[in-house]
Amino acid sequence: MESTEKVLRLKNVTMTYGVKRVLNGINLEVERGQIIGYIGPNGAGKSTTVKIMLGLIQDYVGQVEIFGTDIASGDTSYKRRIGYVPEQAELYDTLTAMEYLVFTGELYGLDRKYAEEKAQKLMEEFELGEVLHSRISSFSKGMKQKVLIISSLLHNPDLLFFDEPLSGLDANSMMIIREMLAQLAAQGKTIFYSSHIMDIVEKISNRIVLIVNGAVVADGSFEELQELSEEGSLSGIFNQLTGFTDHVSRSERIISIVEGGNADG
Ligand SMILES: Nc1ncnc2c1ncn2[C@@H]1O[C@H](COP(=O)(O)OP(=O)(O)OP(=O)(O)O)[C@@H](O)[C@H]1O
Numbered sequence: 001m002e003s004t005e006k007v008l009r010l011k012n013v014t015m016t017y018g019v020k021r022v023l024n025g026i027n028l029e030v031e032r033g034q035i036i037g038y039i040g041p042n043g044a045g046k047s048t049t050v051k052i053m054l055g056l057i058q059d060y061v062g063q064v065e066i067f068g069t070d071i072a073s074g075d076t077s078y079k080r081r082i083g084y085v086p087e088q089a090e091l092y093d094t095l096t097a098m099e100y101l102v103f104t105g106e107l108y109g110l111d112r113k114y115a116e117e118k119a120q121k122l123m124e125e126f127e128l129g130e131v132l133h134s135r136i137s138s139f140s141k142g143m144k145q146k147v148l149i150i151s152s153l154l155h156n157p158d159l160l161f162f163d164e165p166l167s168g169l170d171a172n173s174m175m176i177i178r179e180m181l182a183q184l185a186a187q188g189k190t191i192f193y194s195s196h197i198m199d200i201v202e203k204i205s206n207r208i209v210l211i212v213n214g215a216v217v218a219d220g221s222f223e224e225l226q227e228l229s230e231e232g233s234l235s236g237i238f239n240q241l242t243g244f245t246d247h248v249s250r251s252e253r254i255i256s257i258v259e260g261g262n263a264d265g
Pocket residue numbers: 017022040041042043044045046047048049
């Protein structure tokens with residue numbers, strides 16, 4: 001595999017829901033080993049882009065290639081090389097963690113015994129060894145999130161889509177995931193990381209793509225984005241590039257409404 005292999009290529013991708021255009025011609029090329037921080041305001045179109053790449057939305061316009069294959073070609077073998085941590089997942093609450101992980105491992109074509117062994121080892125590393133055979137319904141939010149992360153990794157994918165993967169995780173677990181992603185990228189895995197936690201995106205990504213209203217408005221390393229802006233932090237750059245300057249007056253109005261005063265006042 002060439003080190004500059006294009007893992008992802010989006011050509012002029014547009015998506016419309018009814019009369020509402022939510023993606024406005026996204027162009028993106030991602031090379032092997034990159035960690036892309038995919039950021040943007042609520043409703044900008046991030047999840048829609050990810051769902052298109054996962055093959056969950058098919059009525060887009062434009063072209064999407066993953067590992068060099070057009071995903072509309074009908075060849076779905078690319079999916080075996082992908083891992084996905086959704087922002088919100090319906091975990092099968094009545095299953096135990098082991099049952100869930102073996103089930104998803106087998107979906108990805110893993111041998112049952114191999115999936116069991118790997119699941120057990122990974123659960124232990126995430127300090128969940130004692131609840132391996134407990135029902136997921138008894139798990140805390142962070143514990144469920146760890147199970148999702150493990151299930152995304154079980155088949156050793158080459159491309160990972162992480163949507164707000166650290167939600168609910170404590171500071172120690174966050175540090176492990178951050179380090180693990182950096183090490184995976186160093187080995188040539190590609191990571192598409194979508195989050196609203198700007199200081200983590202700033203630290204973790206070697207390339208940041210900002211989308212606003214379904215279009216890419218900035219694309220580069222954190223240092224390159226800093227050159228576009230007078231702001232020092234990614235959250236400052238985000239505020240500036242999305243044209244957001246009225247947080248003080250907005251909060252004043254909200255509090256005024258809460259207090260029952262004149263909303264304009
Ligand atoms: N199934 C759907 N039907 C109609 N509109 C939709 C659908 N899914 C998403 N949208 C709209 O598409 C736009 C983009 O949504 P999307 O979920 O991609 O945004 P996002 O950038 O992931 O937002 P967030 O940061 O809040 O998760 C939003 O205006 C949303 O209301």
